[in-house]
Amino acid sequence: MKNKGIVIFLIVLAVVIVAVIAGDYLSNKPDKTGPNPFEYNVDNFKTVDSTLIHFKETKNFRISFEQPAAISINNDKIYVAGDSQIQIIDISGNLLNSFEMPGLPKTIDVTGDRIYVAINNQVLVFNQSGEIINKWKTLENGSSVTAIAAGENAVYVADAGKRKVLKYNAEGELLLEFDGKADEGVLHGFIIPSGFFDLNINPDGDLWVVNPGMHALENYTADGNLREHWNKTSMLTEGFSGCCNPAFYTFLPDGRFVTSEKGLVRIKTYKPSGEFDGVVAAPVKFKDEGRAPDVATDNKGNIYALDFDKKMIRVFEPK
Numbered sequence: 227m228k229n230k231g232i233v234i235f236l237i238v239l240a241v242v243i244v245a246v247i248a249g250d251y252l253s254n255k256p257d258k259t260g261p262n263p264f265e266y267n268v269d270n271f272k273t274v275d276s277t278l279i280h281f282k283e284t285k286n287f288r289i290s291f292e293q294p295a296a297i298s299i300n301n302d303k304i305y306v307a308g309d310s311q312i313q314i315i316d317i318s319g320n321l322l323n324s325f326e327m328p329g330l331p332k333t334i335d336v337t338g339d340r341i342y343v344a345i346n347n348q349v350l351v352f353n354q355s356g357e358i359i360n361k362w363k364t365l366e367n368g369s370s371v372t373a374i375a376a377g378e379n380a381v382y383v384a385d386a387g388k389r390k391v392l393k394y395n396a397e398g399e400l401l402l403e404f405d406g407k408a409d410e411g412v413l414h415g416f417i418i419p420s421g422f423f424d425l426n427i428n429p430d431g432d433l434w435v436v437n438p439g440m441h442a443l444e445n446y447t448a449d450g451n452l453r454e455h456w457n458k459t460s461m462l463t464e465g466f467s468g469c470c471n472p473a474f475y476t477f478l479p480d481g482r483f484v485t486s487e488k489g490l491v492r493i494k495t496y497k498p499s500g501e502f503d504g505v506v507a508a509p510v511k512f513k514d515e516g517r518a519p520d521v522a523t524d525n526k527g528n529i530y531a532l533d534f535d536k537k538m539i540r541v542f543e544p545k
Contacts, residue, residue, distance in 0.1 A: 238274065255377025271461055271490055273511040278463060280495070281529060281542040282502035283511070287319035288538050297532040297539065299522040300336040304530065304539065307331035307343060317524060319539070337376040342397075344371035349383060349398065362398035372423045375433065380448065382433055385410065386423035389416045391435055393450070404450030406437060414440070422473040422488070428498075429481050438470035443483065443500070454498025456521075463494070464502035473518035478527050486531070488518035493531060493542070506542050507531065 291308030298305045303322065304315040310330055314323040329345040336342070340359075341352040347369045366373065370387035380401065383392040393402040406415035416423065417439025425435040432453075433446050439527040442457035458465040466472055472485035479499040484506065491513070493506035506529055512519070519531040519540070529542040 228477055243499075243507070251519055274463055274505050274508040274510075278505045281506040282544055282545050283507070284541055284543045285319070286533075286538050287315075289313070291537065294532055294534055294537060296334045297520050297522045297530060298336045299530060300338075302524065303336075304522070305336050305341060306532065306539070307334040312341065312343065312352070314354075315539075323354075323356070325352075326427040332371055333373050335374040335376045337378075340376065342374045342376050342381065344374060346381070347371050347387075349374065349381075349394075351398075359493055360398055362394070364401075365392075365493075370421060372421065373425050375425050375427045377427045377431060377433075382427070384423045384425045384435070386418050386421050389418050389423075391425060391433075391446070391450070393448075402450055403460050404446070406435070406444065406452070417470075419469045420543050422470050424472070424474050426476055427455060428477045429479060432542060434475075434483075436475060438472070441466040441471055443472075443475070443518045453479070456496075458496075458500070461490075463492075463505065471518075474520045476521050476523055477524050478529075479525055480527070484521050484523060485528055486518045486521045489515075491516050493519065493520055493529065507540075 234363045250451045256417050262430045289306055289362050296307045304317065306315065312325055312327060312392050313321060315321055316322040327343065327345060331346045336341050339354050343350050343352065348364040349362040350358055364386060371383055372386045374383045374385035381394045381396060383394065385392060388404050389404050392400060394400055405447065412544045416437050419439050422438050423436065425433065427433055435444050435446060437444050440457055441459040444455040445453045447453050462469045466487060468489035471487045473488045474486040476484050478484060482503055483496040484493065485496065486493050490509055492509045493507060495503040497503050513535040516535040519533045522530045527544055531540045533540050
């Protein structure tokens with residue numbers, strides 16, 4: 227009897243073990259798993275308080291590019307680079323002119339009657355008719371031109387591959403390059419984890435450069451010395467999150483920053499001092515996990531977003 231009781235006990239124990247294993251297996255099937263407490267979830271940050279949104283989308287127009295690349299505005303004309311072409315559009319969306327490029331453009335900036343375009347890590351300068359008036363020296367292997375900012379006295383080029391800013395004169399002669407280190411011994415310069423590296427010149431003629439890995443915007447002198455900076459690291463609306471933001475930015479005529487972010491895609495404005503000012507377009511306006519739109523502004527304070535996912539230019543006006 228004693229042996230029979232042991233056998234019965236072992237049989238019951240085996241059944242219990244099999245049941246536990248089977249239950250564990252079924253509960254871990256993809257359609258049976260419970261919520262992951264460590265999952266990176268940004269859904270709670272997609273909704274923005276309507277009182278913070280200071281712009282409204284008033285119009286948009288489709289563009290014909292399969293691979294839109296960049297946007298710039300000058301003298302009430304919109305310059306859009308994409309595929310192997312530049313298109314010049316008026317602010318109502320009517321095509322004024324277009325001309326072919328000798329390759330895929332990566333970025334564009336327009337000042338006066340000159341159009342600066344980066345193709346294959348070389349800056350080409352065009353006139354308004356699409357004729358090449360200058361070809362600058364191609365950058366070395368490992369470089370990656372991501373932005374151009376043309377001012378009255380100099381043209382600045384962002385090289386994400388080498389993590390440097392290059393300063394040229396109007397004829398393409400290299401005058402200076404710097405890597406964002408403020409002083410000797412500083413451990414970091416420009417931190418660029420994923421190839422987003424933007425720069426621009428504000429209405430006062432000052433150069434500002436995004437340090438995306440630091441969620442910072444940094445102001446440099448004409449000699450490449452750090453003058454001031456501000457940064458906002460936060461998942462909240464007023465900050466920047468992810469590995470590298472803002473992805474793109476520009477200035478409004480009054481000197482406010484307009485920033486565009488990837489990951490949690492949104493467009494916002496900041497005061498010249500770096501204080502959060504408001505929202506232009508909330509994440510719900512864009513494709514989930516979409517690309518950060520390139521941004522440009524006109525002299526009336528309207529913001530133009532080049533939406534790469536929807537292949538359109540979207541216009542936001544102050545409320």
